[in-house]
Amino acid sequence: MANITDKSHLQHATLAGGCFWCIEGAFSQIKGIHSAISGYMGGHSENPTYENICTGNSGHAEVVQLSFDPQKITYQEIIEIFFTLHNPTQLNRQGNDIGSQYRSAIFYHDESQQSTAEKTIREMSAAKIFEQNIVTQVCPAELFYSGEEYHQGYANKNPQNQYCQAVVSPKLAKFRQTFVDKLK
Template identity: 60%
Template sequence: MENTQVATLAGGCFWCIESAFNSVDGVVSAFSGYAGGHIDNPSYKAVCTGETGHAEVVQVTFDANSISYREILEIFFSLHNPTQLNRQGNDVGTQYRSAVFYHNEDQKAQAEAIIDEITKEEIWPDPVVTEVVAINNYYQAEDYHQDYFKNNPQNQYCSMVVAPKLAKFKKTFAARLKS
C-alpha cells in the first residue's frame, strides 16, 4: 500500500468504534488509545478519572486508494451521537467526548466541512459539539482493550451497547465491509 493515512477519532467508548473500523474494507488497522491529554503514557484507570484530559480514541490506519478520509468520517459520525457533550449515552466524562484529532490541514478542512453539512441538513435536533483539534499526542491503550468486543462478546456492556450499534453499522455500511 502506497497511500496509507491515519485518522484519530473520539466518539465515546473506543470498543465500538474500534470494532467497526476493523471490519471496514480499506482499513489496515484500528487501535484503541488515548489522545488530547496532558500527561505521558496514561493508563485506562487514570483516563477514566477525567483528570488527564485524554479522550478515548481509535487510531485508524487506512489505504486512501481504497477508502477516503471523507468516508472514514462518514462512518465515524454514524457510530456515535456528535451532539452529546462529554458523553455517549450512559458513559459520562470528558474522556467520552466527540472529537476529530486531525493530522494535517486537509483533514481539518474535511472534518469542518462534514460537521457543517450535518448541521445544515439538521440530521440531529441538537447542535454538533464535536471538537476538531490538532493531534498533539496518542498513546495506544492497554493490550486487553484491543479487539475488546471480538474477544469479550459476553461482556454485559458489549452485548447491551456495542452489539446493537455494530449491527446497525453493518446494515448501513454493508457494501464497505471486508469480505
C-alpha cells in the same frame, strides 16, 4: 501499486466518539482500514493508563487511531461513518458513559483532514441531520498513546461482557446493516 508490505501510502485518522470499543470494532471491519487501535489522545498527562483516563482528570479522550489506504477509502467516507457510530450532540458523554474521556472529537493529521472535518460538520449542521447542535471538537492530532493490550479487539474477544452485549453488539449489528457494501 504499493507492495503488500509497503505501508508508506497509508494515512492516519484519529477519532473519539465515546467508548473506543464501539468505534474500533466497527472500523476494523471496513475495507481499506489497515488497522484500528484503541488508545488515548488530547490530554496533559504522559503515558496515561485506562484507570488514569477514567478519572476524567488526565484530559485524554478514548480514541481509535486508524491506518487507512486512501485509494480504498477516503477520509471523507471515514468521517461520514464516524458520525453514524455515535451521537455527536452529546457534550462529554455517550449515553451512560459520562466524562470528558467520552467526548466527540476528530483529531486531524493535516490541513486537508481539518478542512474535511469542519466542512462535514457545517454541512450536517445546515442539513439538520441531528436535532441538537453538533459538539464534536476538531483538534490537531497530538501524541497517541496505544491503549492496553486487553482493549484491542475487545468487543470481538469479549462478546459475553454485559456492556458489549447491551451497547457494543447492537451498535455493530446496525453498523453492519448500514455499511454492508464497505465491509471486508
